[in-house]
Amino acid sequence: MSVRERAQRLAAVGSLGVRKEHLIQYGVTAITACLVLAPLVPVVYTSFLDRPLYDTGGILSLDNYVRLLSDAEFHEVIRDTLYFAFLTTLISVGLGVVMAVVIGRTDLPGRSILGEIMLWPIYLSPLVIAFAWVIMYSPAGYGTLLVKNLLHVQPWNLYTIPGMAAVAAVALMPIAYLYCSSSAAVADPALEDAARTAGAGPLRILLSVTLPLMRPPILYSAVLIFTIGLEVLSIPMILGGPVGIDFFSSYLYNKWLGGAQPDYGLVGAAAVFLLLIVTALVLLQNALLRDTSRFVTVRGKATRPHIFRLGWVRWALSAFILLYVLLAAILPMVGLIMQAFTKFLTPLAPPWRFLTLQNFAVIFSYPAYTRSITNSIVIAVIGGVLTTFFVALIALVAHRSEFRLGRVLDFLAIYPRAMPGMIVGIGFFWAFVLVKPLGPIRNTIWALTIAFSVRYLPVAFGAITPMLARLGAELDDAARTAGADWWTTCWQILLKLLKPALYSSFILLFIQLIKEYGAAVFLVAPGSEVMGLTMLQFWVQGEAGPVAALSLVQVAITMAVVYGSRKIFKVKIYA
Amino acid sequence: MPEIVVENLYKRFGDVVAVDHISFTVRDGEFLTLLGPSGCGKSTTLFAIAGLDRPDSGLIRVGETNFFDSASGDFIVPEKRNCGMVFQSYALWPHMTVQENLAFPLRLRKVSKKAREQRIEEILRLVELELQKDRYPHQISGGQQQRVALGRALVYSPTILLLDEPLSNLDAKLRERARSWLKRIQGQLGITTIYVTHDQMEALALSDRMAVMQAGRICQVGTPQEIYSSPAEPFVADFIGTSNFLRGDTVGAGDGGTIAVNLEGSDQCLRIKAGKTFAPGTPVLISIRPEKVQVIDPSSGAALPAGNYLEAEVVDRLYYGACYRYRLKVDDIVVRVETEADLPTGTVWILLSSEGCAVFEADPTQDAAAEPPI
Numbered sequence: 040m041s042v043r044e045r046a047q048r049l050a051a052v053g054s055l056g057v058r059k060e061h062l063i064q065y066g067v068t069a070i071t072a073c074l075v076l077a078p079l080v081p082v083v084y085t086s087f088l089d090r091p092l093y094d095t096g097g098i099l100s101l102d103n104y105v106r107l108l109s110d111a112e113f114h115e116v117i118r119d120t121l122y123f124a125f126l127t128t129l130i131s132v133g134l135g136v137v138m139a140v141v142i143g144r145t146d147l148p149g150r151s152i153l154g155e156i157m158l159w160p161i162y163l164s165p166l167v168i169a170f171a172w173v174i175m176y177s178p179a180g181y182g183t184l185l186v187k188n189l190l191h192v193q194p195w196n197l198y199t200i201p202g203m204a205a206v207a208a209v210a211l212m213p214i215a216y217l218y219c220s221s222s223a224a225v226a227d228p229a230l231e232d233a234a235r236t237a238g239a240g241p242l243r244i245l246l247s248v249t250l251p252l253m254r255p256p257i258l259y260s261a262v263l264i265f266t267i268g269l270e271v272l273s274i275p276m277i278l279g280g281p282v283g284i285d286f287f288s289s290y291l292y293n294k295w296l297g298g299a300q301p302d303y304g305l306v307g308a309a310a311v312f313l314l315l316i317v318t319a320l321v322l323l324q325n326a327l328l329r330d331t332s333r334f335v336t337v338r339g340k341a342t343r344p345h346i347f348r349l350g351w352v353r354w355a356l357s358a359f360i361l362l363y364v365l366l367a368a369i370l371p372m373v374g375l376i377m378q379a380f381t382k383f384l385t386p387l388a389p390p391w392r393f394l395t396l397q398n399f400a401v402i403f404s405y406p407a408y409t410r411s412i413t414n415s416i417v418i419a420v421i422g423g424v425l426t427t428f429f430v431a432l433i434a435l436v437a438h439r440s441e442f443r444l445g446r447v448l449d450f451l452a453i454y455p456r457a458m459p460g461m462i463v464g465i466g467f468f469w470a471f472v473l474v475k476p477l478g479p480i481r482n483t484i485w486a487l488t489i490a491f492s493v494r495y496l497p498v499a500f501g502a503i504t505p506m507l508a509r510l511g512a513e514l515d516d517a518a519r520t521a522g523a524d525w526w527t528t529c530w531q532i533l534l535k536l537l538k539p540a541l542y543s544s545f546i547l548l549f550i551q552l553i554k555e556y557g558a559a560v561f562l563v564a565p566g567s568e569v570m571g572l573t574m575l576q577f578w579v580q581g582e583a584g585p586v587a588a589l590s591l592v593q594v595a596i597t598m599a600v601v602y603g604s605r606k607i608f609k610v611k612i613y614a
Numbered sequence: 615m616p617e618i619v620v621e622n623l624y625k626r627f628g629d630v631v632a633v634d635h636i637s638f639t640v641r642d643g644e645f646l647t648l649l650g651p652s653g654c655g656k657s658t659t660l661f662a663i664a665g666l667d668r669p670d671s672g673l674i675r676v677g678e679t680n681f682f683d684s685a686s687g688d689f690i691v692p693e694k695r696n697c698g699m700v701f702q703s704y705a706l707w708p709h710m711t712v713q714e715n716l717a718f719p720l721r722l723r724k725v726s727k728k729a730r731e732q733r734i735e736e737i738l739r740l741v742e743l744e745l746q747k748d749r750y751p752h753q754i755s756g757g758q759q760q761r762v763a764l765g766r767a768l769v770y771s772p773t774i775l776l777l778d779e780p781l782s783n784l785d786a787k788l789r790e791r792a793r794s795w796l797k798r799i800q801g802q803l804g805i806t807t808i809y810v811t812h813d814q815m816e817a818l819a820l821s822d823r824m825a826v827m828q829a830g831r832i833c834q835v836g837t838p839q840e841i842y843s844s845p846a847e848p849f850v851a852d853f854i855g856t857s858n859f860l861r862g863d864t865v866g867a868g869d870g871g872t873i874a875v876n877l878e879g880s881d882q883c884l885r886i887k888a889g890k891t892f893a894p895g896t897p898v899l900i901s902i903r904p905e906k907v908q909v910i911d912p913s914s915g916a917a918l919p920a921g922n923y924l925e926a927e928v929v930d931r932l933y934y935g936a937c938y939r940y941r942l943k944v945d946d947i948v949v950r951v952e953t954e955a956d957l958p959t960g961t962v963w964i965l966l967s968s969e970g971c972a973v974f975e976a977d978p979t980q981d982a983a984a985e986p987p988i
Contacts, residue, residue, distance in 0.1 A: 517706075
């Protein structure tokens with residue numbers, strides 16, 4: 040029988056197949072380990088060195104740490120950073136929970152549209168949001184002056200830590216909203232019914248059952264937002280810069296780029312310090328998530344949560360949310376648009392008198408601007424594609440093979456969550472200096488592509504693994520018994536079934552990569568500029584108009600990709 | 615078609631021994647069922663034969679080939695074993711049509727396009743799905759999906775066929791149809807088959823022989839008739855069909871292999887042919903099928919036949935159309951009886967014929983005879 044002969048031939052070829060399988064598995068693990076450790080090792084190493092890495096004869100000592108901890112400026116930085124991160128977390132999580140419950144669980148008018156709008160800031164760079172807020176609400180901002188002329192008092196001061204926290208909270212609130220609303224939407228209504236039959240009214244249920252059950256997403260998003268608060272660079276640079284408030288990230292930035300001679304050792308020590316705090320937070324987050332069975336609210340049965348009826352309050356709440364959206368997102372964006380299309384922006388004269396396309400003309404005539412646009416797009420597209428494929432491989436090796444180091448690989452892939460972008464940047468800076476064969480890519484956009492991609496490995500991993508977990512293991516088993524080796528099974532069955540997750544991973548990465556700049560601070564070179572960093576640098580030089588225009592270009596690209604992908608690939612991002 | 619030999623197979627997951635040194639042989643062309651409650655190790659055994667689970671020790675041989683041998687360290691990866699397997703969930707690849715699902719194993723074997731199409735057509739005819747070949751799995755019914763899964767397992771002429779509860783997702787009517795259909799196809803192809811199920815009716819109806827498993831070991835291997843009529847262990851008697859269990863202690867041996875048993879929960883003494891000898895005073899467990907218990911209405915004036923009878927009270931009954939199911943009480947012992955006879959309430963005689971009973975030495979740690987449901 041010919042089929043039998045074929046089977047024998049298949050068996051003969053197969054012995055090579057086993058080796059191929061191991062080659063791929065060990066290869067993927069080795070590359071992942073290199074990518075994740077490449078930035079870590081040099082950062083830690085330099086923190087103990089008494090001179091720059093490239094100088095010979097370095098002596099290991101704790102000197103950098105002693106200097107760092109005795110630096111009064113650093114103490115102030117720590118205090119301010121923690122205060123800022125704490126305040127940001129409080130505001131954004133508080134708002135996020137309220138929005139999630141009100142939009143997800145009540146009969147609020149226009150809730151589906153409001154739910155959509157709530158997510159907008161997630162597509163924007165915190166940098167752009169900070170620009171927009173400064174244009175509108177800074178002491179010399181359009182909105183501030185408008186109010187000041189009306190009331191003849193200074194209404195608020197954005198250049199304070201609470202002001203900065205407000206901006207950060209607007210940018211980060213969608214994270215809390217997203218986690219809480221997905222949990223609120225799938226909660227088992229039987230739990231609330233039980234409280235109801237026990238005699239509890241709607242408000243009582245909300246406070247005693249619904250909210251406590253949301254504890255895991257609340258804690259999880261709180262830790263996540265706190266972490267981002269510790270490492271965000273745009274806000275201290277843009278809002279703190281004018282009044283001399285420094286956070287961790289801007290401290291690193293200034294110590295590296297501010298002086299004539301960068302204090303590498305001090306930066307290394309501060310970076311390790313930040314790394315330790317963030318790692319501890321991520322471990323805390325994992326520990327919080329471990330014991331979550333108490334909060335298991337989703338059972339196999341498909342149900343639909345009840346809608347709380349609010350009565351007349353719903354109109355008031357709806358108005359409140361609209362006001363929030365108007366003040367926090369829409370007005371600042373309007374300010375940004377006005378800034379981009381005018382020569383001067385002042386409340387003393389109507390903006391159409393100064394209408395101009397000059398700012399856009401500037402962008403497209405300066406090579407540094409245009410290059411940063413094309414570079415960002417190239418990095419986002421190529422980094423997005425390569426990272427998606429590589430992370431898909433990682434997920435398959437870690438979760439769908441008998442590979443012994445699967446758990447190690449799993450950990451490596453999510454560890455970059457604990458690596459702030461700036462530290463990835465510093466680390467890769469040293470890695471490219473130290474590893475001579477990597478020299479040629481050092482000052483190119485490929486250095487940035489690698490660093491950005493490493494930073495967002497966990498984003499892709501988080502987009503792919505849940506879907507992989509939903510594909511029953513018997514699909515692999517069926518392919519294996521039918522005669523496919525591990526790699527053929529992955530390629531022909533699993534990757535094809537993962538397609539939707541691969542698309543959303545790519546889109547998520549694209550959104551992140553196009554706005555990333557933190558890791559670029561230390562890696563950028565003439566010719567490899569990216570949008571975010573270009574905007575930051577030109578802003579600091581006072582070029583508000585072109586920066587606003589460039590911000591709009593970035594927003595337009597992101598929106599085009601997000602909505603295009605929804606239409607073309609039917610990708611549900613953040614579903 | 616080759617035979618399958620499993621020797622001393624052992625597999626543990628952490629502290630749990632899933633398969634505890636089991637051995638059995640499936641003869642050439644035979645349909646063998648592994649039957650047992652969930653967690654008994656039957657699926658682990660099947661997956662070990664397919665190569666999807668690596669056992670800790672033992673031997674698995676198919677024909678002349680060692681699939682697994684812990685002594686020599688042989689382990690053939692699943693894709694090179696050429697087994698056909700049907701999974702409980704069917705595991706049809708959702709992104710491929712029926713035809714593509716069947717073509718996949720053939721493409722892996724580099725079968726030419728023409729031969730492939732011919733073979734697929736042949737198999738689709740066998741599983742009666744010619745009209746559905748361009749549908750996707752989610753577009754066809756559960757019964758059809760099950761047939762695609764079988765077709766996919768057969769299309770590359772596997773050496774052996776492994777079936778993991780393939781009918782458990784079908785509704786009752788369809789399951790019965792699929793059962794006879796499956797039996798017919800297996801007979802037609804004469805392929806050596808191992809079938810895993812927890813459904814005793816399925817096992818009895820389909821198997822040439824069946825192996826009853828419990829807690830990682832095989833309790834008994836035999837034809838369905840052997841297993842049903844002479845269970846080797848109380849567990850087998852209890853798991854296959856329904857059984858009454860009577861506890862007691864032997865008093866002494868009578869003539870011709872009969873023993874006398876003092877029943878627990880009753881002061882009546884039971885004399886019964888045991889087939890084996892027990893020392894006096896041994897605790898024993900007697901099992902008897904409800905349909906094997908003969909009931910005699912004393913008021914009918916019928917002569918009491920020679921044999922071993924006990925006095926019983928009728929507790930209640932349920933009418934099942936073809937028969938009645940009674941619950942009787944022999945003093946404190948509840949006995950279930952299935953008979954066509956319409957009995958009066960009150961006292962009856964029940965006769966436990968020796969060939970309907972199985973006598974086991976009782977394991978004092980186990981309590982097999984709890985209050986039975988009717």
